[in-house]
Amino acid sequence: MMAPVTIATQTAMDMRVARASVSFNVETVRDYLFAGRPNWETHKKIEDILKSDPVFDKSQSNFIGRVDAYERALAITKRLIELQRIHGWSKQERDQAAFILSEVLPIGLHNVAFEPVFLGQASSAMMLEYWDLVSNKGIQGCYLQTELGHGSNVACLETTATYIPETQEFEVHSPTLTSTKWWIGGLGKTATHGIVQAKLILPGGEDVGPHLFLVQLRSLEDHTTLPGISIGDVGPKACGGLAAMDNGYARFHHIRIPRTNMLSKFAEVTEDGRYVQPRNPKHSFGGMMYIRASMVTTAGWTIARAITIAIRYTTVRRQGERDEHGLERQVIQYPSTYYRLIPILSRAYVFIVLGRQTMKEFTIIRGHLDRGDFTKLPEVHAILCGLKVLVTSAAVRDLETARRALGGHGYSAFAGIGRLYADYLPAVTYEGDNFVLDGQVVRAAVKAYRASLSTPASPLGAHSGYIRFLKGENPKPVVDTTAWEDSDAIICLLEWRAALVLKGFVETMDELDANANQRLSKAVTDAFIAVQIGKMITGLDLLPRQEGDIIRALHHLYLLTTAEDALVDLFSTGLLHQSGDRELRLAIKHHCALLLPNAIGLTDAFSLSDWALDSALGMSDGRVYEELWRRAQFEPLNQLGTTPGYYKSLRPMLQEGQKLAKRVNSRL
Numbered sequence: 041m042m043a044p045v046t047i048a049t050q051t052a053m054d055m056r057v058a059r060a061s062v063s064f065n066v067e068t069v070r071d072y073l074f075a076g077r078p079n080w081e082t083h084k085k086i087e088d089i090l091k092s093d094p095v096f097d098k099s100q101s102n103f104i105g106r107v108d109a110y111e112r113a114l115a116i117t118k119r120l121i122e123l124q125r126i127h128g129w130s131k132q133e134r135d136q137a138a139f140i141l142s143e144v145l146p147i148g149l150h151n152v153a154f155e156p157v158f159l160g161q162a163s164s165a166m167m168l169e170y171w172d173l174v175s176n177k178g179i180q181g182c183y184l185q186t187e188l189g190h191g192s193n194v195a196c197l198e199t200t201a202t203y204i205p206e207t208q209e210f211e212v213h214s215p216t217l218t219s220t221k222w223w224i225g226g227l228g229k230t231a232t233h234g235i236v237q238a239k240l241i242l243p244g245g246e247d248v249g250p251h252l253f254l255v256q257l258r259s260l261e262d263h264t265t266l267p268g269i270s271i272g273d274v275g276p277k278a279c280g281g282l283a284a285m286d287n288g289y290a291r292f293h294h295i296r297i298p299r300t301n302m303l304s305k306f307a308e309v310t311e312d313g314r315y316v317q318p319r320n321p322k323h324s325f326g327g328m329m330y331i332r333a334s335m336v337t338t339a340g341w342t343i344a345r346a347i348t349i350a351i352r353y354t355t356v357r358r359q360g361e362r363d364e365h366g367l368e369r370q371v372i373q374y375p376s377t378y379y380r381l382i383p384i385l386s387r388a389y390v391f392i393v394l395g396r397q398t399m400k401e402f403t404i405i406r407g408h409l410d411r412g413d414f415t416k417l418p419e420v421h422a423i424l425c426g427l428k429v430l431v432t433s434a435a436v437r438d439l440e441t442a443r444r445a446l447g448g449h450g451y452s453a454f455a456g457i458g459r460l461y462a463d464y465l466p467a468v469t470y471e472g473d474n475f476v477l478d479g480q481v482v483r484a485a486v487k488a489y490r491a492s493l494s495t496p497a498s499p500l501g502a503h504s505g506y507i508r509f510l511k512g513e514n515p516k517p518v519v520d521t522t523a524w525e526d527s528d529a530i531i532c533l534l535e536w537r538a539a540l541v542l543k544g545f546v547e548t549m550d551e552l553d554a555n556a557n558q559r560l561s562k563a564v565t566d567a568f569i570a571v572q573i574g575k576m577i578t579g580l581d582l583l584p585r586q587e588g589d590i591i592r593a594l595h596h597l598y599l600l601t602t603a604e605d606a607l608v609d610l611f612s613t614g615l616l617h618q619s620g621d622r623e624l625r626l627a628i629k630h631h632c633a634l635l636l637p638n639a640i641g642l643t644d645a646f647s648l649s650d651w652a653l654d655s656a657l658g659m660s661d662g663r664v665y666e667e668l669w670r671r672a673q674f675e676p677l678n679q680l681g682t683t684p685g686y687y688k689s690l691r692p693m694l695q696e697g698q699k700l701a702k703r704v705n706s707r708l
Contacts, residue, residue: 048666051356054370055640055662058355062641068587069645073392080647086133087140091651095119096141098654102453103676106276106283110146110229113284117147121177139341140652144284144463147180149225154181156330157235160406161252161303169300170254179260182224182231184290189218191469192476194237194250199292201238201253201302205313208299212238212255214291221290223470228273228288232258235303236292243313252303257290268295281462331471332424333402337395339431341646342464343388343438346457348643349658350381350442353455355640356662357447371447372639375629381445382632384438385642386597391431393576394569398427419501422484425477426503426565432467433474439464446657454671456655478561485542485564486549506535506567510543519620524627527577527592530599531570533615537606538567540613563609566602573599590638597631604628 074080090096095115104112120141124134138145158174158181159167173179190196198219201210214220221227227234233256240251258265265271270291277287302309306318354377358368371377405420443450443457450457468474488504492511500507508514517536523529541563545556573595580588580595603610604624610616635642650660656667672678683690 048663050358050367051662051664053662054356054358055352055660058640059644061637062644063638064586064590064641065584066641066644068584069591069642070647072583072587072591073389073645074647075396082133083136083140083647086129086137087649087652089123089127090137090140091649093119093123098651099674101654102459102671103674109284110286113143113145114230116141116143117145120145120147142345142652142654144282146226146230146284146286147177148285149183150177150181150231152331152334153183153225154233154235157183157252158254158303160330160409161235161305162254163300163304163308165300166254166303179232180226180230182226182234182288183237184221184224184227184234184255185237186221186223186470187218188220188222188289189216191223192473197237197239197250199236199238200241201236201251201297202241203243203299203309203313204296205243205311207296208311209296210253210299210302211294211296212236212253212292213294219291222274223287224290225285225287227257227271227290228286230286231288232256232260232263234290240302240309240315242309242315246315248315251307253297254301254303255292255295255297266295268293277462277466279458279462279465281459281465329402329421329424330406332428333398334395335467335471336391336398336427336431339435339467340388340391340393340395342460343384343391343435344643344646345648345653346439346442346460347381347384347388348646348648348653349456349655350445351385351639351643352659352662353446353449353657353664354381356664359447371445372636375632377445378632378636378639379629380441382635382639383597383601383628384442385635385639386594386601387434387438388646389591389594389642390569390573390576390598391434394427394572395431397572397575398424416501418484418487419503422481423503423568425472425480426561426568428472429474429477429481429561430565430569436461436465436468449657449668452656452668454656454668456653456658475558478557481561481564482545482557485560486546489542489546502571503564503568505571506538506564507542509536509539516615519616521623524600524603524624527596527599528574530596530603531574533610534563534570534599534602534606535567536615537609537613538563540615541609544613559609563606566606570599570602590635590642593631593635594642597628597635600624600628600631 071077071080074083096119101109101112120134120137123129123137127133129137135151138148138151155174158170162170170179174181185194185197187197187199189198198216199212199214199221201212203210221236224231224234233254236253236255237250238253240248242248256266257269257271270289270293272289274287274289276283299309299311308316310316351372354372355370357371359371360374361369363369372381402420402424405416408414408416439457439461443455443461446455446457449455453459485504488501489507489510492500492504492507514532517523517529517532519529519533523533541560545552545560548556577592577595580592582588583591604621607616607621607624610620644660648658650658656671657664659667677684
């Protein structure tokens with residue numbers, strides 16, 4: 041006699057059926073996402089090492105406070121460095137291990153900010169003295185830029201570094217409360233050294249703007265804070281996010297550092313106090329550009345985690361209407377659900393590949409900078425600003441959309457998306473507030489437009505190719521029902537939109553509306569990404585037909601939803617008329633429905649194991665309710681035999697209420 045089908049067994053069955061309906065080779069798509077089978081094999085090998093190590097156990101991570109979370113993060117950091125040495129991991133393999141763990145670590149800013157900035161800005165003498173310490177974690181670094189009173193406006197930072205020729209030292213000082221360095225990751229308790237962004241003041245009192253200085257913060261003997269420096273943690277963050285990260289503050293009280301501690305690869309102060317100017321005033325952008333370039337891939341994989349959880353859970357979650365077998369409908373089958381989730385899946389795929397391309401391009405540009413070639417710096421800076429704004433805004437929105445799709449259980453920490461959201465949320469404001477960065481994109485666009493008018497024959501850069509449409513070389517696109525099925529047509533439409541929005545911006549610069557910068561920045565960046573997607577689609581010819589077609593459909597869906605997001609611009613610029621928006625939305629629905637049977641396979645291709653994903657609702661076998669129940673048993677409140685505070689607070693309240701009720705009843 042067959043055992044009765046319970047909800048738990050039904051969820052497992054639903055997951056098996058979903059996988060059985062996948063029409064492509066998951067391993068082929070997985071290898072595409074990892075840029076080749078060898079990269080995935082390295083990923084798997086590293087994950088197997090991490091999973092078997094008790095230091096990386098995740099079972100109690102939801103139940104600990106900040107102090108314990110910080111200590112756990114330090115233990116994880118120490119073990120990662122040990123494993124790197126034991127297994128001979130490269131820097132890339134070490135970074136891959138940190139990515140697999142997806143843990144917030146105090147060492148994070150050393151790896152993505154301190155080390156790259158040091159490598160890109162330090163003089164050869166400073167490299168010789170410090171690089172082995174930096175690269176081998178003999179010192180722990182942080183990057184002190186943001187202040188209590190200033191963040192994105194680097195030019196107005198208040199911290200000073202005044203050169204004193206008599207002693208050949210810089211005096212670093214925080215002159216006001218608002219000059220206190222604030223929000224600095226790793227500073228609160230971990231860092232021994234910091235790269236400090238401070239206004240360089242020459243002996244005659246001339247302020248030559250922000251420069252970078254290496255400052256020792258704590259003793260290498262006992263980790264005590266050095267004299268003249270006040271350091272602390274800034275406190276808990278919103279939504280409990282980044283609990284293990286010791287974001288800190290620091291004030292400097294006329295401390296002295298050697299002249300050689302200025303990061304002087306591009307600019308320096310001589311022994312007698314003369315300032316040697318850099319060949320390009322934006323020489324210091326390199327470190328920030330690296331961080332922004334890496335944020336594209338990070339956004340893609342963060343979205344990938346959330347959408348894997350959401351698609352798996354909505355596949356096995358049944359609610360509402362019943363089918364002919366008496367079963368409630370799978371939540372993902374409702375158009376209101378898949379219309380939200382499948383586009384998120386497309387953005388994960390696009391951002392992962394786009395991020396990989398962006399890092400390659402940045403590596404090339406960094407080589408040019410090292411050789412003193414700054415010709416492409418302004419354009420690349422604008423590209424990275426625009427990408428940072430777009431991908432972080434999209435990721436924050438997508439994480440919350442995915443969490444809501446989980447229904448009530450999405451609010452549980454065991455679901456996993458809430459933690460992702462809380463930890464990722466500051467991305468829209470760190471390394472430049474998104475609304476401020478939009479202005480950088482706009483300035484570059486206007487400059488390119490004016491240059492094209494004054495010198496029509498001059499070539500356009502990768503971020504400004506859309507301006508060619510304003511030279512009369514191409515007719516405006518005709519958008520009919522077939523246009524939404526043609527990726528090239530949508531790419532052309534998005535480029536035209538950028539060109540016309542830019543033209544309208546320039547023509548109304550005397551009286552811009554309040555949101556003009558944001559609209560233009562997004563239009564320009566959308567056009568850039570659309571062109572990159574065109575290149576991605578061409579590259580898919582190297583894949584087997586079935587796998588190429590499924591990824592092509594994802595890329596096309598990204599273009600469709602980008603066009604939907606741009607509808608106001610498309611109408612206002614005259615690129616779209618009458619019912620074009622309805623046809624567009626029907627095309628989006630059609631492509632979502634087309635991709636829906638392969639949704640589980642497309643998330644499986646991310647190769648996120650249950651251990652790495654750490655989500656009760658994202659279990660690969662579909663047994664989500666059993667896992668949710670199991671995890672709840674670890675709740676510390678459930679380990680107590682009595683109710684804490686019962687005798688002190690709850691019992692007296694109950695007794696008093698019962699007495700009052702008895703008195704009322706006695707009067708009746």
